[in-house]
Amino acid sequence: MQIIKNKQLIENHWTYLEDDAPVISGNICVSLARWQKEKAQLSQHAGNLGVRLCCTDDIAALCSDLGLFALIELYFDDFMDGRSFTQAYLLRNRYRFQGEIRAVGNYLADQAFQLSRVGVNAFAPENLQQTFATLDDFTVFYQ
């Protein structure tokens, strides 16, 4: 499967593990709940680690662990819920997270540009081409 990262189409190198799925080798991403429950064990994982946040998760609760992650996924349940935009802003600007921030789930291709401006640098959308085409919609902005 391909994703968009840093405005390029690349192969995806990550696997999201459902909460009850066995840990596999390679780069894995888990929910915040699973991370909190299995932190000790997951910290020993040989591959890279990622965590998936839903829009109600509190970023502050995760801030001491941020250095352990190479990926944070922001999961959209409903594209109208804009909390993920603030989460991305906080991760990048307040907590200085340097790794990949990826938007996943149910969001609109036309939200990708704004997401890229608050710190999201990767997108795993259903409509890859349509999303890719929006990333240069604006060459100027005020903020």
Add this chain to the structure above:
Amino acid sequence: MYQYNHNDQILIEERVAQFRRQTEQFLRGEISDDGYRNLRLRNGVYIQTHGPMLRVAIPYGILNAKQLHKLAHIARTYDKNFCHVTTRQNVQYNWLKLEQIPDVLAELAEVQMHAIQTSGNCMRNTTTDHLAGVCIDEIEDPRSYCELIRQWTTLHPEFDWLPRKFKIAVSGSRDDRAATQFHDIGLHLVENENGEVGFKVLVGGGLGRTPIIGQVIKPFLEKKHLLSYLEAILRIYNLFGRRDNKYKARIKILVKETGLEKFTEMVEQEWAQIKDNLEITPERFAALKLHFAPFDYDKKAAENITFGQYQKENKAFATWVQHNTVEHKIAGYRAVFLSIKHPDSPPGDLTAQQLDTIADLADRYSFGEVRTTHRQNIVFADVKQADLFQLWQLLDLANLATPNIDTATDMICCPGLDFCSLANAGSIGIAKEINELLDDMDYLHDLGEIKINMSGCMNGCAHQSVGHIGILGVDKKGTEWYQITLGGSSDNDAAIGERLGAAVAKHEIAPAIDTILKVYVEQRQEDETFLETVNRVGLEPFKEKVYANH
């Protein structure tokens, strides 16, 4: 007024291109209905009873002649020759075709206009006093701050998907003419004890289903922190505003449920972390102020004597001067209200011909600029007194000189059931009936200042809850009924109107208003206004007469 630079222009052109692509994709079935709905709303496009409606932004209500001609052209070419001035200083078209809207937006962009964020759950057009910069009670001209906020809110990447819509109003004068106490954020320019001017910040005001008066969250904010403070409020709202129920999603409910003290603490905590990085420099303020520098006023304007003579000789002119013009900070000038409340046309509606006339007259008499007001009229802010007699005659020819500003026929009225798919009841027809009732100008002027606000449903677009007389259309088993409230106000003495009693049937509403006005005439003492009388005597005398036969 603010002049676009290269980047401002590019931004709105890129927005047109983006919306054109979105619309084409939607028409080809490549964007879901729900997805496109949210994208079009952020470009001012609603789907209404007769088809799409487009709400065009008029930033803080200022327009130039070129833009008015463009609005006229659009009304003529794409609509049925009309546009409608809204209560938030914008204009709306009611008869467009969806596939043509990208072309309309491209036309607007040619004159530095757009429809960005005029609907949807995002930060809306910032509004202000229609007499900004010219009124006699001004602490400081708010327009440069409005422009700063316009730029900051436009396509803000973090706050475009809020729990609900978000409206900011700014007032720079002692009398609040921008209803700032009924906005999500209200900003008042105030002077502190050291003589410095800053902002008093109010939060959590609003109308609609749950009208609430805004509360002071910051009594004095230094100007340089304006944007960081707004950002802190918006971030707390975006994270914690309710998203489970659209009727409880406005910031007013968050403030109410959290409590002002706790909410303030959350905002202050957030603000402390960002304020030092977002300061506005004195140079930036100065550059913005230049756009709103005073016009080159005639220093001898006050020497003219014909103005006084014409008033003595012509009673109709004198009446118009009294009701439709106000004092200007420069001697020899006045600000003129063009009434869009002519008895023969729906409140707030303008024809293409009227728009062209307004543009031409603005060029001749008011430095080529006009303002829209939140009571759905137009203001020429800078007219020389020597020109008023001629201007009055020309406005009269265009049906724009009805001397009824701030009287009972200067009603705020939503489009109601005639146009709006949300409405429960008609409002334009009722406005017409009330007009017919008050066709005696002497009686109308004797009644004095009365603000009648009428909405066709409880979303309250016409701000009925703050009308001195509020009329709210409700649906009862498929028929139109009307609830009456008395005693509301959106001025300094902000108040929410009290319900008079049970709703009345459609054929009873105009007679009920007639009765209410008669009770006022009976009850008033000396020069007491309608609102003062209601506040003194309470609802009982009105109730007794209105429901006498029930």
